[in-house]
Amino acid sequence: MTEKKVLLDVQDLVLHFRTTRGPVQAVDEVNLDLGYNDAVVIIGESGCGKSSLAKAILRLLPRNVQTYKGTVNIGGSDIMKLGDEEFRRNVRWVKISMVPQAAMNALNPVLRVGDQVAEPSIIHSGLDKKEAMRQALKMFDLVGVPQDFAPRYAFELSGGMRQRAAIAMSLVTTPELIILDEPTSALDVLTQANIFNVLKRIKQELGVSYILITHDISTSSELADRVAVMYAGQIVEVGSAADFFPAPLHPYSQKLMASVPRLRTDIEPEFIVGQPPSLLNPPTGCRFAARCPQRFDRCAEEPPTYDRGGGRKVKCWLYA
Amino acid sequence: MSVEEKIEATPAQAEAKQNGALLSIQDLHVWYELRRFGFGLAGYVRAVDGVTFDLGYGEAIAVVGESGCGKSSLMKTILGLVKPTKGDVVFEGQSVSALRSKEMRWYRSNVGYIQQDPYGALAPFMSVQGILSEPLIINGIRDRVERNERIHKVLEEVKMHPVGDFIPKFPHMLSGGQQQRVVIARSMILEPRMLVADEPVSMLDASVRVEILRLLRGLQESHHLAVIYITHDLSTVRYFSERIFVMYAGQMVEKAPVDTLLNRAAHPYTHALMEATSDPDAANALKFRDVPPGEPPSLVQPPSGCRFHPRCPHMIKDLCDVERPPEFEPEPRHQVACWLLR
Numbered sequence: 001m002t003e004k005k006v007l008l009d010v011q012d013l014v015l016h017f018r019t020t021r022g023p024v025q026a027v028d029e030v031n032l033d034l035g036y037n038d039a040v041v042i043i044g045e046s047g048c049g050k051s052s053l054a055k056a057i058l059r060l061l062p063r064n065v066q067t068y069k070g071t072v073n074i075g076g077s078d079i080m081k082l083g084d085e086e087f088r089r090n091v092r093w094v095k096i097s098m099v100p101q102a103a104m105n106a107l108n109p110v111l112r113v114g115d116q117v118a119e120p121s122i123i124h125s126g127l128d129k130k131e132a133m134r135q136a137l138k139m140f141d142l143v144g145v146p147q148d149f150a151p152r153y154a155f156e157l158s159g160g161m162r163q164r165a166a167i168a169m170s171l172v173t174t175p176e177l178i179i180l181d182e183p184t185s186a187l188d189v190l191t192q193a194n195i196f197n198v199l200k201r202i203k204q205e206l207g208v209s210y211i212l213i214t215h216d217i218s219t220s221s222e223l224a225d226r227v228a229v230m231y232a233g234q235i236v237e238v239g240s241a242a243d244f245f246p247a248p249l250h251p252y253s254q255k256l257m258a259s260v261p262r263l264r265t266d267i268e269p270e271f272i273v274g275q276p277p278s279l280l281n282p283p284t285g286c287r288f289a290a291r292c293p294q295r296f297d298r299c300a301e302e303p304p305t306y307d308r309g310g311g312r313k314v315k316c317w318l319y320a
Numbered sequence: 321m322s323v324e325e326k327i328e329a330t331p332a333q334a335e336a337k338q339n340g341a342l343l344s345i346q347d348l349h350v351w352y353e354l355r356r357f358g359f360g361l362a363g364y365v366r367a368v369d370g371v372t373f374d375l376g377y378g379e380a381i382a383v384v385g386e387s388g389c390g391k392s393s394l395m396k397t398i399l400g401l402v403k404p405t406k407g408d409v410v411f412e413g414q415s416v417s418a419l420r421s422k423e424m425r426w427y428r429s430n431v432g433y434i435q436q437d438p439y440g441a442l443a444p445f446m447s448v449q450g451i452l453s454e455p456l457i458i459n460g461i462r463d464r465v466e467r468n469e470r471i472h473k474v475l476e477e478v479k480m481h482p483v484g485d486f487i488p489k490f491p492h493m494l495s496g497g498q499q500q501r502v503v504i505a506r507s508m509i510l511e512p513r514m515l516v517a518d519e520p521v522s523m524l525d526a527s528v529r530v531e532i533l534r535l536l537r538g539l540q541e542s543h544h545l546a547v548i549y550i551t552h553d554l555s556t557v558r559y560f561s562e563r564i565f566v567m568y569a570g571q572m573v574e575k576a577p578v579d580t581l582l583n584r585a586a587h588p589y590t591h592a593l594m595e596a597t598s599d600p601d602a603a604n605a606l607k608f609r610d611v612p613p614g615e616p617p618s619l620v621q622p623p624s625g626c627r628f629h630p631r632c633p634h635m636i637k638d639l640c641d642v643e644r645p646p647e648f649e650p651e652p653r654h655q656v657a658c659w660l661l662r
Binding site: 039045046144158159160161188189190191192193194196197200201215216217218219220221222223224225240241242244245246255256257259260261262263264265266268269270271272275 | 386387495496497525526527528529530531533534552553554555556558559582592593594595596597598599600601602604605608609611612613615
């Protein structure tokens with residue numbers, strides 16, 4: 001793959017939440033970069049901090065944040081330095097938008113779907129109402145929602161149509177980066193395949209970039225140019241899809257890949273013994289060590305991230 | 321039914337296997353009435369429309385279909401929670417819809433139910449001990465010592481080690497996988513002969529999913545249980561069941577043994593489901609999936625003829641849209657309701 005210009009560069013991003021039982025280290029020194037018209041998939045199990053990472057990038061934070069630091073460069077400027085109001089006006093939905101998890105509940109039940117999809121262009125692009133609606137209908141065409149659905153309410157739409165409307169809403173201000181947080185986890189397989197077709201077409205036609213957050217390795221391969229595996233708040237492996245899917249490097253990625261039930265090959269899937277550590281008090285050293293079949297003495301210390309060339313990085317002592 | 325009687329029933333079970341089916345679903349129709357402002361019939365939701373199959377002793381089957389295809393209504397009817405509009409559910413020669421309350425208790429102690437969302441299925445104010453005691457108390461096991469013994473035994477079986485640590489815990493103290501184990505333990509504690517598992521792993525993480533499926537498979541084999549595994553995920557069925565039934569819009573469109581279905585699926589809808597199921601492969605990102613557009617039809621006014629015809633790429637005009645296809649049998653034990661096989 002040719003070297004791409006960098007659209008998003010996240011460095012040492014930290015997000016810790018304050019709780020009564022101590023800080024929860026949801027995102028811990030995460031590094032991630034993304035080119036133009038590129039798609040990176042963040043794979044991880046529930047509670048690994050993948051949704052928190054999305055929220056940290058978009059700065060959609062709850063009140064109990066204890067630590068929030070690092071740099072997030074988009075198109076060359078560090079958006080972490082911006083004030084909240086400036087961030088809202090110039091970054092959110094202008095440069096980065098998001099399709100939230102469970103689009104069912106993400107739509108406002110008392111607003112017509114068309115008005116909701118048009119709203120970001122009124123607020124962020126300064127269009128008037130008519131112009132914004134025209135833009136919204138254009139997006140409806142793109143994602144495959146019939147235009148006469150615009151005056152309907154969310155409850156009148158099926159799950160797949162609601163998800164398409166949420167995608168339309170993320171596109172309407174023509175951002176360069178869209179964060180998709182489990183966009184199809186509540187949908188049926190045929191609807192899911194149709195939505196992925198829509199996302200692929202949008203990527204080709206509009207040249208947007210995606211960060212796809214998912215726990216499902218099989219469907220993640222539908223969109224991935226590159227893959228990042230997250231475990232207990234840290235990214236443990238990054239690589240191109242072509243490298244990663246046939247042969248993951250990190251023992252956790254390997255185990256996760258082995259746990260995927262497959263339709264087309266008759267391999268008995270395995271499971272990972274034990275549970276992910278609590279992010280309240282993550283173990284020192286490698287966080288996967290307790291469940292790792294290949295652990296050795298050195299795993300008591302935290303491994304650095306080794307660069308294996310070709311954009312492939314892995315945080316494991318085995319590759320020292 | 322007391323414990324002694326149930327133990328006696330066990331050898332008969334093996335014998336009865338030769339004689340036929342444990343559960344027999346005969347031309348089952350489940351229609352829900354639609355009422356206009358509470359008065360007057362506005363029509364029916366035809367959730368299950370003419371489903372027939374037999375389940376043998378100790379056999380595991382999977383019912384695969386999308387949401388709204390009627391698989392949950394089918395399950396509820398099998399559990400006796402919904403009365404069939406037409407047709408019958410017959411368990412060991414007894415019609416389930418005709419059971420009275422006492423016989424219903426016998427039936428329910430013979431049929432375990434594993435819910436989809438373990439956290440929603442467990443009462444948050446009850447400990448594991450309380451959750452597992454309740455079915456025993458209801459079924460007349462008054463002796464506390466015996467109850468505790470059975471709770472220990474069933475928790476061993478679902479591999480909650482060490483058992484003693486888990487017994488006083490409340491559901492919120494358990495991980496998703498452990499909660500699902502408690503749900504399975506509850507379904508197993510009355511030593512049923514059949515389990516109905518409604519998407520038992522869809523809420524769990526990938527690494528735990530296989531563990532739970534393997535546990536269920538182990539229980540099915542060691543206890544010679546009949547299992548109905550309801551799922552939307554074709555990729556998990558091959559590790560679990562012997563036969564697969566594919567359901568679309570309230571009807572069974574294809575029934576076949578697992579290997580036959582995965583290698584020689586005949587119905588266009590089954591093909592579409594398989595096409596839409598991905599395996600982890602970097603090549604997936606480079607191609608578009610050839611899946612039919614649109615969504616499953618409304619069950620209030622389902623399409624005439626074959627219910628898949630509006631979305632089907634092989635639709636035969638004036639046949640598929642007019643007449644409901646009968647079941648064709650391209651090979652033994654493989655039934656397909658599709659005109660392409662005429």
